[in-house]
Amino acid sequence: MAGNGAIKRDGGKGVKDMVMERIKSIKDIPPEENMLPGTPTCAGCGGLLALRHCMKALGRKIVIVNAAGCFTLLTIYPYTPFKNSWLYTAMACAPAGAQGIRDALDILIKKGRLDPDENLKVVVLTGDGSAYDMSLSSTSGAINRNLDFYYICYDNEAYGNTGVQWSGATPFASKTGTTPPGMLSPIGAELAKKDLFAIWNSHKPPYLATISPAHPVDLINKFKKAEQYKGPKLFIALSPCPPGWGIDPSYTVKLAKLAVDTGVWALKEAVFGNLKHTVVPKRFKPVEEYLKVQGRFAHLFKPVRQEGALNKIQEGVDEYWNRHKLLL
Numbered sequence: 001m002a003g004n005g006a007i008k009r010d011g012g013k014g015v016k017d018m019v020m021e022r023i024k025s026i027k028d029i030p031p032e033e034n035m036l037p038g039t040p041t042c043a044g045c046g047g048l049l050a051l052r053h054c055m056k057a058l059g060r061k062i063v064i065v066n067a068a069g070c071f072t073l074l075t076i077y078p079y080t081p082f083k084n085s086w087l088y089t090a091m092a093c094a095p096a097g098a099q100g101i102r103d104a105l106d107i108l109i110k111k112g113r114l115d116p117d118e119n120l121k122v123v124v125l126t127g128d129g130s131a132y133d134m135s136l137s138s139t140s141g142a143i144n145r146n147l148d149f150y151y152i153c154y155d156n157e158a159y160g161n162t163g164v165q166w167s168g169a170t171p172f173a174s175k176t177g178t179t180p181p182g183m184l185s186p187i188g189a190e191l192a193k194k195d196l197f198a199i200w201n202s203h204k205p206p207y208l209a210t211i212s213p214a215h216p217v218d219l220i221n222k223f224k225k226a227e228q229y230k231g232p233k234l235f236i237a238l239s240p241c242p243p244g245w246g247i248d249p250s251y252t253v254k255l256a257k258l259a260v261d262t263g264v265w266a267l268k269e270a271v272f273g274n275l276k277h278t279v280v281p282k283r284f285k286p287v288e289e290y291l292k293v294q295g296r297f298a299h300l301f302k303p304v305r306q307e308g309a310l311n312k313i314q315e316g317v318d319e320y321w322n323r324h325k326l327l328l
């Protein structure tokens with residue numbers, strides 16, 4: 001059992017399912033692993049680390065519905081790091097797959113063919129290409145139908161699996177395979193990152209949160225809080241991606257932390273649309289500290305500093321926090 005008695009077992013039935021109390025420190029993180037090591041993802045994959053913590057919070061009684069992306073590589077017959085079931089779908093329709101599974105489980109329970117104790121949480125798992133772009137309409141439909149499901153987006157800010165192309169989550173002035181800095185655009189990507197949190201929040205789902213692999217206590221407590229709500233529970237994990245972001249694999253957690261400390265990645269939650277920030281740095285570090293350590297922003301510093309773009313990025317972050325001052 002984790003420190004401070006963080007886990008309650010289900011009446012002596014073993015580790016089949018667990019109810020987790022809110023935790024206070026990393027010592028309380030459940031030691032049980034629901035995702036085993038030895039996957040084909042890249043070393044230092046931030047999304048995988050976030051998923052590992054999500055899996056600890058969700059327990060084993062889940063079924064994952066995955067849209068095509070890097071994490072599709074996790075379960076390729078006959079290998080899987082999970083004990084739970086997994087359904088693979090096309091990029092645009094993981095929430096529709098989740099609806100089918102949820103309906104089937106509900107009907108089986110209603111007909112007495114499935115013990116309610118054997119009920120499963122239905123969990124959609126997609127990259128940002130799916131979440132921000134291709135599956136936006138099927139997600140919106142699922143939220144409107146109040147589908148009882150979890151949605152985890154590991155946001156590596158590009159279409160990673162196909163070689164790091166621009167997605168709606170790609171930040172302004174970053175380099176991707178389809179936004180190379182050059183004559184046409186010296187800054188790389190010209191559009192700002194889409195605000196998926198705001199889009200999802202406009203539906204006023206029961207629970208919505210941003211999470212980070214560098215803040216596992218915050219992450220796990222958000223899942224714990226979400227558990228009490230029936231309906232859509234949505235999570236966006238900023239996920240440093242060593243090959244896509246041009247960082248050393250050993251730097252993933254430090255960079256994820258820097259994203260929060262500079263204010264680039266706001267850790268927050270919204271319950272039925274009511275927004276609250278959950279981790280706010282006492283003193284914000286300059287955004288440049290986050291940018292200058294990543295290969296995808298190297299063109300902003302060399303051969304000449306692109307002052308205009310650097311200022312615009314800092315101003316965007318300042319504007320966000322000034323706008324949300326009252327909500328801290």
Ligand SMILES: Cc1ncc(C[n+]2csc(CCOP(=O)(O)OP(=O)(O)O)c2C)c(N)n1
Nearest residue numbers: 068069070091127128129130158159160161
């Ligand atoms: C409709 C459609 N277009 C293109 C592809 C090819 N494809 C497979 S994975 C992938 C990238 C998905 O990007 P994202 O959702 O961000 O996940 P990541 O690869 O970053 O994990 C693409 C474009 C596809 N499977 N379906």
Ligand code: SF4
Nearest residue numbers: 041042045070160241
């Ligand atoms: S490309 Fe990025 S997101 Fe995909 S497995 Fe590698 S590190 Fe993870």
